[in-house]
Amino acid sequence: MPAREVSTLAGLRVVPARHPGRWVATAVVAVLLAMVVSSLITNDRWQWSVVAEYLTWPSVLTGLWGTLRLTFVAAVIGFGLGTVLALMRLSRSPLLRSVAWGYTWVFRSVPLILQLLLWYNLAYLYPVLSFGIPFGPAFAEVDTLSIVGKFGAAVLGLGLSQAAYSAEIVRAGILGVDQGQHEAAAALGIPRARQQLRIVLPQAMRTIVPTSINEIIGLVKGTSVVYVLAYGELFYTVGVIYGRNLKVVPLLMVAAIWYLVVTTVLTVAQYYLERNYAKGALRTLPPTPVQRLRWTVLATTSRLTGRELPASVPPAYAPRAGHLVRTGGDR
Known part of the structure; x- marks a missing residue:
């Protein structure tokens, strides 16, 4: 690789890819879910004790x-x-x-x-x-x-x-x-x-x-x-x-x-x-639901602790690489 390209790549900084739409949608759904759960718990007219009884x-x-x-x-x-x-x-x-x-x-x-x-x-x-012959005698x-x-x-x-x-x-x-x-x-x-x-x-x-x-x-x-x-x-x-x-x-x-x-x-x-x-x-x-849950937990732990994922975890569950942002060097 030419020296110019090496110096250009050296000036790039990797930053995580951001997904604002995903975070907004997650926040909205979380708020709505919390409202539903709160209503089910705090509204005494549901009479959950009666539900449990019957x-x-x-x-x-x-x-x-x-x-x-x-x-x-x-x-x-x-x-x-x-x-x-x-x-x-x-x-x-x-x-x-x-x-x-x-x-x-x-x-x-x-x-x-x-x-x-x-x-x-x-x-x-x-x-x-x-039960019998059509248009004829009945057997039973x-x-x-x-x-x-x-x-x-x-x-x-x-x-x-x-x-x-x-x-x-x-x-x-x-x-x-x-x-x-x-x-x-x-x-x-x-x-x-x-x-x-x-x-x-x-x-x-x-x-x-x-x-x-x-x-x-x-x-x-x-x-x-x-x-x-x-x-x-x-x-x-x-x-x-x-x-x-x-x-x-x-x-x-x-x-x-x-x-x-x-x-x-x-x-x-x-x-x-x-x-x-x-x-x-x-x-x-x-994968089965149990496998998905296990891989998700391992991937989350890897993101938080920086540990490497086991080889059994599929690449789709690995932390995604960020995109490159130019911070210096020649154009």
């Missing part, structure tokens, strides 16, 4: 179990039937494609609360359900009310409605698989059904899983609509309790806390499922 109330826990049971059964029906509908939409049979499209169109068009009420009143239309008959009660109507409404949305999620995931995979499987003489089950669907799961977990999270909250059937899920249960003791806001907060707990567990599961399915697509997996 959080583990036996009736509330029973309602929570009702919500979880509804979510599980409806999710199994929804995603099982949704996968079948997705494969029907991709079938070469015009009849199968038309039926699957019609199902999706109807159940996505009718509001969920209306579907629930229709299923609950199914006994009005069909007091007895018959059963009383409709013995099958489609409150729980049955809730499961049918939630599960069949979810199947319409799940079908589009699965279909989009299958269509997202590279066409070369289909062609290679066909060239090897693999049957079409085996292609879908062993080659296409495993690759499509990378796209299907994140959206499916989001749908399940929405299904957890969607079970609150079942209150119109007077079924004992979480939202209906807290409504019955605050209808008796008039502690409306504290009981609503009890329900909100439990919904937060359930959705948080599902969100954590979603993160690790996404991370698992990303193994085949990424060279380096994204």
Whole structure:
């Protein structure tokens, strides 16, 4: 390097890069967050003691179990039937494609609360359900009310409605698989059904899983609509309790806390499922929240103490170099 350039670089001083916009935004958000926390703590009308009392109330826990049971059964029906509908939409049979499209169109068009009420009143239309040959003899008959009660109507409404949305999620995931995979499987003489089950669907799961977990999270909250059937899920249960003791806001907060707990567990599961399915697509997996926290603590300690970061910490967490400012020397 020429001596002139060396002398020029020697006259430069490294100063930290400044980000005034970031600091202003951080200050504004911190003030707003402090205001919210202060309001929650100082406003006695929240009645947090009542919230703590009813959080583990036996009736509330029973309602929570009702919500979880509804979510599980409806999710199994929804995603099982949704996968079948997705494969029907991709079938070469015009009849199968038309039926699957019609199902999706109807159940996505009718509001969920209306579907629930229709299923609950199914006994009005069909007091007895018959199973047999169409326009022919019936092999078995059963009383409709013995099958489609409150729980049955809730499961049918939630599960069949979810199947319409799940079908589009699965279909989009299958269509997202590279066409070369289909062609290679066909060239090897693999049957079409085996292609879908062993080659296409495993690759499509990378796209299907994140959206499916989001749908399940929405299904957890969607079970609150079942209150119109007077079924004992979480939202209906807290409504019955605050209808008796008039502690409306504290009981609503009890329900909100439990919904937060359930959705948080599902969100954590979603993160690790996404991370698992990303193994085949990424060279380096994204860090877990625990790793991020550890690296952030080490980087902060390094900035404050001047110690070197361990080699295991990624460069993105290292203190950023400043920009050069000319303080002397020739131009």
